[in-house]
Amino acid sequence: MKDLLVIKIEATERVTLKNVSLLLDNLTETVKIDCLNWKEFPYKPKVEFRIGHTEDLILLKFSVTENSVGARETQINGKVHLDSCVEFFISLDDLHYYNFEFNCIGTPHVAWGKGRENRQFLPEEVVRSIQVRSSLGNQPLPVQTGSFSWELSALIPAGCFIHDPHLSLDGLSGNANFYKCGDELPEPHFLTWNPVGTTNPDFHRPEFFGRIDFE
Numbered sequence: 001m002k003d004l005l006v007i008k009i010e011a012t013e014r015v016t017l018k019n020v021s022l023l024l025d026n027l028t029e030t031v032k033i034d035c036l037n038w039k040e041f042p043y044k045p046k047v048e049f050r051i052g053h054t055e056d057l058i059l060l061k062f063s064v065t066e067n068s069v070g071a072r073e074t075q076i077n078g079k080v081h082l083d084s085c086v087e088f089f090i091s092l093d094d095l096h097y098y099n100f101e102f103n104c105i106g107t108p109h110v111a112w113g114k115g116r117e118n119r120q121f122l123p124e125e126v127v128r129s130i131q132v133r134s135s136l137g138n139q140p141l142p143v144q145t146g147s148f149s150w151e152l153s154a155l156i157p158a159g160c161f162i163h164d165p166h167l168s169l170d171g172l173s174g175n176a177n178f179y180k181c182g183d184e185l186p187e188p189h190f191l192t193w194n195p196v197g198t199t200n201p202d203f204h205r206p207e208f209f210g211r212i213d214f215e
Helices: 020-027
Strands: 004-009 046-053 057-071 086-092 098-103 108-113 120-121 131-134 141-157 172-181 189-194 209-215
Touching: 020 046, 020 057, 020 141, 057 086, 098 141
Parallel strands: 004 046, 004 209
Antiparallel strands: 046 057, 057 141, 086 098, 086 172, 098 108, 108 120, 131 141, 172 189, 172 209
């Protein structure tokens, strides 16, 4: 299993969607999402992410280059995985985990629970506290084929971890995985950061998460 150190960003200015991309580019390392676990889905777009944190924010940036792009879902906690989608799953107690999912126009889907069949959506007002910006904008995007590169940045407040009240990101440890999918794109794909040893594509498998430590 891979592990990941999330550095603390000591910014001289308040972190915003306007400066988070540059901060991450300057202060963090690129991490690839490049594991092909299922031979039935051989397509492999280029996907990378950068991650950092402040005392009360997770800073996350995905960079994607792929042969098709599309996003129909605009409703919070809707089926964003059917679109071109990037995802971040994290467990803080080795039992439950949060899944943060964003389609390529920034529509968020966030839930918590023990497994795929036991998810509880986070309240919309909590999900709305996540700030998201995509280079593709935020309007529905019909499926298109060609060559597309896009970036998505997200600021996830520590307050989103509502089942772990009074959470401090400083020194936090847990387990996580990062994903790229596109279930209903012309070339469906399921890429992971840490390998997933299942017969069929399944991101909801915390036993395959890698270690994540926050400075």
